[in-house]
Amino acid sequence: MKAVGMVVEYNPFHNGHRYHLQQAKKISGADVTVAVMSGNFTQRGEPTIVDKWSRARAAVMNGVDLVIELPLFYAVQPAHRFAGGALSLLNALGVDSIVFGSEHPEWDFARLVKAEEAFNQENFNKYNATYATQFNQQLKEQTGITLIDPNDILAFAYTKAKINQDYHFELLPIKRQGSNYHDQQIKGKIASASAIRQAISEKGDYWQAVPQVMGDALATIKIIPSWTELYPLLRNQLIQAPISTLQSTYLMAEGLEYRMKEAAQRSLDFNSFMKFTKTKRYTYAHLLRVYLYTILQITQEEVAEHSKHPYLHVLAFNKQGREYLHEVKKQLDLPLITKVDQEMRDQLLNLDYRAGKLYQLFTPVEQDLKHPPIIIN
Amino acid sequence: MKAVGMVVEYNPFHNGHRYHLQQAKKISGADVTVAVMSGNFTQRGEPTIVDKWSRARAAVMNGVDLVIELPLFYAVQPAHRFAGGALSLLNALGVDSIVFGSEHPEWDFARLVKAEEAFNQENFNKYNATYATQFNQQLKEQTGITLIDPNDILAFAYTKAKINQDYHFELLPIKRQGSNYHDQQIKGKIASASAIRQAISEKGDYWQAVPQVMGDALATIKIIPSWTELYPLLRNQLIQAPISTLQSTYLMAEGLEYRMKEAAQRSLDFNSFMKFTKTKRYTYAHLLRVYLYTILQITQEEVAEHSKHPYLHVLAFNKQGREYLHEVKKQLDLPLITKVDQEMRDQLLNLDYRAGKLYQLFTPVEQDLKHPPIIIN
Numbered sequence: 001m002k003a004v005g006m007v008v009e010y011n012p013f014h015n016g017h018r019y020h021l022q023q024a025k026k027i028s029g030a031d032v033t034v035a036v037m038s039g040n041f042t043q044r045g046e047p048t049i050v051d052k053w054s055r056a057r058a059a060v061m062n063g064v065d066l067v068i069e070l071p072l073f074y075a076v077q078p079a080h081r082f083a084g085g086a087l088s089l090l091n092a093l094g095v096d097s098i099v100f101g102s103e104h105p106e107w108d109f110a111r112l113v114k115a116e117e118a119f120n121q122e123n124f125n126k127y128n129a130t131y132a133t134q135f136n137q138q139l140k141e142q143t144g145i146t147l148i149d150p151n152d153i154l155a156f157a158y159t160k161a162k163i164n165q166d167y168h169f170e171l172l173p174i175k176r177q178g179s180n181y182h183d184q185q186i187k188g189k190i191a192s193a194s195a196i197r198q199a200i201s202e203k204g205d206y207w208q209a210v211p212q213v214m215g216d217a218l219a220t221i222k223i224i225p226s227w228t229e230l231y232p233l234l235r236n237q238l239i240q241a242p243i244s245t246l247q248s249t250y251l252m253a254e255g256l257e258y259r260m261k262e263a264a265q266r267s268l269d270f271n272s273f274m275k276f277t278k279t280k281r282y283t284y285a286h287l288l289r290v291y292l293y294t295i296l297q298i299t300q301e302e303v304a305e306h307s308k309h310p311y312l313h314v315l316a317f318n319k320q321g322r323e324y325l326h327e328v329k330k331q332l333d334l335p336l337i338t339k340v341d342q343e344m345r346d347q348l349l350n351l352d353y354r355a356g357k358l359y360q361l362f363t364p365v366e367q368d369l370k371h372p373p374i375i376i377n
Numbered sequence: 378m379k380a381v382g383m384v385v386e387y388n389p390f391h392n393g394h395r396y397h398l399q400q401a402k403k404i405s406g407a408d409v410t411v412a413v414m415s416g417n418f419t420q421r422g423e424p425t426i427v428d429k430w431s432r433a434r435a436a437v438m439n440g441v442d443l444v445i446e447l448p449l450f451y452a453v454q455p456a457h458r459f460a461g462g463a464l465s466l467l468n469a470l471g472v473d474s475i476v477f478g479s480e481h482p483e484w485d486f487a488r489l490v491k492a493e494e495a496f497n498q499e500n501f502n503k504y505n506a507t508y509a510t511q512f513n514q515q516l517k518e519q520t521g522i523t524l525i526d527p528n529d530i531l532a533f534a535y536t537k538a539k540i541n542q543d544y545h546f547e548l549l550p551i552k553r554q555g556s557n558y559h560d561q562q563i564k565g566k567i568a569s570a571s572a573i574r575q576a577i578s579e580k581g582d583y584w585q586a587v588p589q590v591m592g593d594a595l596a597t598i599k600i601i602p603s604w605t606e607l608y609p610l611l612r613n614q615l616i617q618a619p620i621s622t623l624q625s626t627y628l629m630a631e632g633l634e635y636r637m638k639e640a641a642q643r644s645l646d647f648n649s650f651m652k653f654t655k656t657k658r659y660t661y662a663h664l665l666r667v668y669l670y671t672i673l674q675i676t677q678e679e680v681a682e683h684s685k686h687p688y689l690h691v692l693a694f695n696k697q698g699r700e701y702l703h704e705v706k707k708q709l710d711l712p713l714i715t716k717v718d719q720e721m722r723d724q725l726l727n728l729d730y731r732a733g734k735l736y737q738l739f740t741p742v743e744q745d746l747k748h749p750p751i752i753i754n
Contacts, residue, residue, distance in 0.1 A: 232609070232610065232738060233609065233610060233613045235734075236610045236614075236672065236734075236735060237613075237614075239731055239734045239735075240672070240673055240674040240731055240735075241674055242674075245622075265734060265746075268737060268741055295613065295617070296617055297617040297618055297619075354616055354617055357612075357613075357616045357642060358613060358616075358617075360645060361609060364645055369642075
């Protein structure tokens with residue numbers, strides 16, 4: 001079977017995703033579609049609007065054949081690690097091509113990757129600017145291009161991963177409207193994920209923009225997952241834990257732990273906390289990721305150790321997906337997990353498990369232990 | 378000036394406390410009354426119904442002359458440590474007598490203390506019974522008496538502390554009705570603190586049982602402080618922290634950390650969590666104290682270290698209290714603290730400070746840093 005892979009968050013799954021999926025099938029000529037999807041937290045470090053099971057179900061009911069979870073240690077990461085992790089899983093699954101959106105699919109991303117190799121690393125030492133800003137300064141000098149749109153940044157990262165890892169699948173970029181992504185209004189059947197989330201938080205109408213199954217799941221939301229809800233947990237951890245514990249948190253660096261502790265002591269609400277911790281050095285997305293790793297008490301060592309042992313956690317599939325799994329099962333280099341047992345809970349999948357327990361603030365559903373995959377016939 | 382001391386929680390301050398205060402003045406013949414009061418958490422390990430400042434204000438507006446905070450490392454403790462800590466502060470303050478309630482003031486508590494010295498320590502090794510049960514078995518064999526009522530247990534502890542430390546103040550027990558304490562109904566102007574708390578949680582009428590100033594404070598409650606509210610923080614700590622961290626928690630022993638971690642993973646609500654962790658070995662009060670130290674991430678080492686450096690944190694006083702402080706100030710062996718600065722926040726008063734930050738879940742009031750004492754003229 002010829003397979004096409006996609007890297008997705010589906011937060012939530014909407015009509016635009018269904019359209020993208022149809023395009024992916026068409027241009028790749030594949031028989032089966034495989035999505036590697038973030039779990040209960042997004043790349044930006046935010047809780048997803050509904051849990052991974054609801055999103056995986058919606059995906060398979062709308063044409064994706066197989067949904068694999070992108071483990072937390074790949075999912076909640078800067079773009080290059082997110083993309084690198086996702087592609088390593090799709091490679092393990094033996095896909096023939098990967099389709100992804102890009103605001104500029106006409107760009108020669110391989111040329112940009114080549115340009116980066118010549119970057120002067122000493123130019124990344126400014127502490128009053130983000131890494132991305134310093135990266136773009138050099139990229140512009142050498143190529144005249146700057147990577148600003150989120151899908152272009154991922155396209156670059158996919159291309160870099162393919163080149164560095166010598167992956168054999170094809171990369172197939174398709175046009176994605178840059179403006180749509182930030183569009184905050186639902187105007188027709190196709191709306192951005194953030195516009196849909198906005199509508200939900202304002203108790204507005206989002207039904208026209210999502211398939212029925214996703215709309216049903218969104219209608220069950222009682223507490224909208226957000227950092228406002230997570231903040232009391234973050235605050236308590238920052239106040240109660242000793243600095244040495246905070247220091248060992250993954251992504252914590254350059255004294256940010258002191259700044260965060262002080263901010264937590266002073267701030268009773270999330271917005272003032274976030275303003276207090278923001279500097280020119282870090283983007284909000286980076287800070288949100290640090291906040292999440294802090295609540296989860298995930299250390300640098302844990303991420304390093306878990307990253308050495310990736311796995312394929314199956315969330316959902318249909319008949320086509322099952323056949324594909326059957327076909328590739330024997331050649332897989334990574335463990336294929338369909339049901340998490342107690343040992344996996346404490347070892348291999350421990351980070352996802354802990355993230356799932358945190359996510360239970362928003363839903364009573366057990367996220368991992370003994371949860372079977374969703375099978376759509 | 379002749380001073381009488383009292384050890385109180387005032388959770389909340391009610392008409393019975395005012396009556397007790399008048400009796401204390403009368404039988405002691407004192408000019409000034411000094412109360413050592415638990416902060417924002419009770420001896421049982423529960424958050425108080427309103428914060429320490431509101432309770433201290435009500436106390437001074439109703440006849441107490443000086444309120445000193447009982448530090449967390451004395452306040453949230455089994456009876457003997459609670460009583461021992463409180464009496465050490467009253468001794469430092471130079472009181473002439475201490476008045477306390479007892480269900481059996483006629484008992485010779487000194488005789489019971491004497492009896493305990495002859496106890497066989499090997500008889501405390503049953504892991505399927507609480508310490509209190511095993512204590513009472515031996516006490517009954519030797520004296521025919523069992524200590525069951527809460528104020529009798531404290532009376533015993535006060536007597537023991539006085540004997541062991543050779544304190545010079547007098548102990549003056551007064552009659553306290555055992556049944557009143559557990560009475561859950563407000564029937565007149567005198568009601569138990571738990572009956573008043575019950576009325577608040579049921580949005581019932583409690584005004585007749587409390588002075589105006591306390592009623593006003595109770596009327597401002599938005600979220601009733603309870604373990605139901607604290608549970609998400611406890612749950613997250615138990616799930617995310619490594620066993621080694623949980624193991625180092627103060628009062629954590631005998632593998633309770635494993636039981637609590639497992640219970641947290643399984644239980645989305647506090648009641649089922651508590652049932653899961655209960656054994657014959659520990660009382661609910663003991664478990665609540667362990668839960669609190671877990672949320673606050675307070676270690677055995679921290680309690681040991683902080684217990685070596687007690688202090689007198691002044692919460693409230695009137696003219697009489699000020700005069701008394703002025704009189705004793707020069708002979709004090711302990712630091713007298715009227716305003717917490719940044720260094721005290723991070724050092725001497727760090728445990729109270731952290732408990733106060735946790736308590737901010739229930740009130741936006743800064744509990745320690747730069748908070749001046751309440752002065753009633």
